[in-house]
Amino acid sequence: MRDIARPNNDTLYIGCMLDLRKDPVILEIPAFDSKYVSLMVTGYDHYVNVPMSVTKGDFRKPENVLFYTARTEDYDGKSVKGVDRVFEMTGDFVSAVFRIMPHANEKARFEKIIGQMQSVKAMTLSEIQGKPAKAINDVQFPDVGQTDLDVYGNNFLEVMQFVVNHTTFDPNDELDKAFLAALKPLGIEPGKTFDKNSAVPIDGKRFRSIAEKVRESEFARAMDPAVTAEHGQSMFKTKGQMSLDILLMQSVIGPIGLPATEALYPPVTTKDGQPMNAQNDYVIRMGKGEMPPAKAFWSLTLYDSANGFFIPNDRKKYSVGENAGMKGNADGGIEIYIAAERPKGVPVENWLPISRKDEKMDAILRIYWPDLEKMKSWTPPKAEKLTKK
Structure with missing residues (x-):
């Protein structure tokens, strides 16, 4: 994926x-x-x-x-x-x-x-109602390139005109009003037709460069445990329930997550405060009273930090949880190992394989239907680097 x-x-x-x-x-x-x-x-x-x-x-x-x-x-x-x-x-x-x-x-x-x-x-x-479906092939979508950054560099105003023409704005919503006010000096208003010959000139190269810096900084914020702890329950909400600061971060990572009433996504950091690296093995321990407070289920998934993709392995094992497989301890807790080779005695369900190389990794918990009251006092576990023998 x-x-x-x-x-x-x-x-x-x-x-x-x-x-x-x-x-x-x-x-x-x-x-x-x-x-x-x-x-x-x-x-x-x-x-x-x-x-x-x-x-x-x-x-x-x-x-x-x-x-x-x-x-x-x-x-x-x-x-x-x-x-x-x-x-x-x-x-x-x-x-x-x-x-x-x-x-x-x-x-x-x-x-x-x-x-x-x-x-x-x-x-x-x-x-x-038993009638033929209406034809919908009359729409002309603007070119969006290969990435969002292409839009900023190539045809931002054209894309924004298309967006505002197909979006409902609330005249009483402060963010909606501010958004339209910012676009108006650029000639972008709901109901208008974009004309590149009369469009306000903008420096696409500079615009793209700024957008790239914003993307990098906002993505870093989204992966910062301190930011997640403070704002995790403020993301992925409806209009009128979010600040501009959070909406910006959400737009950078994409509106692809669920609100806190549905799911939470706390990252797992290390005990020593250093990024996880595939040059080392790690263990994540949770006792019975430290398990994620999920009313439905929870999981822990491992990614490479550079791209945010699953880490390839022969077993195609990318997460530990009720769907991907897990085996709890007799006392109701669990130990999850991130390692190049399965440690002796560790259940195969609890082993996330990695390749031994210089590669930073991220581990993210997903808590589906979280108990928000218990979440107030619960803290995510820390990954402990295992000593090489």
Whole structure:
């Protein structure tokens, strides 16, 4: 998995892109036999909405959920026969992502969940009403290059004009007002058509350089345990619930995480304060009373620091947890080893293999459906460097 940095190794995904310009889109969703399921939706404004989750008692019965925006043609938010919920989005183009704990170590349950996932459907309102789906091939997306930095260097104003034309802004929201006010001197306003011949000239090379520095600094903040401890529960929220400082950091890493009510992502640092390096082996110990306070489940995943990818190994073992496999101690605790070779007596489920080389590593805990009250007094474990014999 190299499309998203630091992907999880815990849940299966269903992802779909919804085009809401011409027609509302309805997701037909089954009941799920899983400890954890959530539906996350987000648009160009990078706010995160979770309209459905097991934490709210959802996914116990089949439901049809309709999505639309203020610009969706021929629809004004009214109830529709056969639709259980109606959800207004701020963006015409929506990323909808289901996360489903697959219970991979329970074969029959796993197969049942796979079948439930395969029954999820997306249909337009026209199709639900027995009419042909409306054509949506008239949109002209601007070129976005290979990375976000390409946009800053090549055609930032063109992309921003497209974004504001397909996003709903709240006239009473301070961040929305500030965003539009910053773009207005550059000739970017909702409803306008971009004309490169009359566009305000900007220094793309310098703009890209500044954007790259911001990306590096914000990404470093996102991986700083002190920042995570202070702001971890303030990220991945809806409009009106986030500061500009946190929204900037979230936009850099991507609106791909869940709010604290759904999941928390505390990093595991070392006892000696030095970055983990594959030249050494490590152990992470948690006693019975030190286990992550998860109402659903938890996991620990290992990545290379440079790219945020899983560390390749013959066993394809990238995480320790209920789905990837783990074996607790008799006293209810656990010891997780990060090592080039499995230490004698260590359960294979608790061993994360690495290659012996000069490579910095990150370990991230994921706590699904965290007990936020217990989280107030819980602290992540520390990785202890093992002495070479």
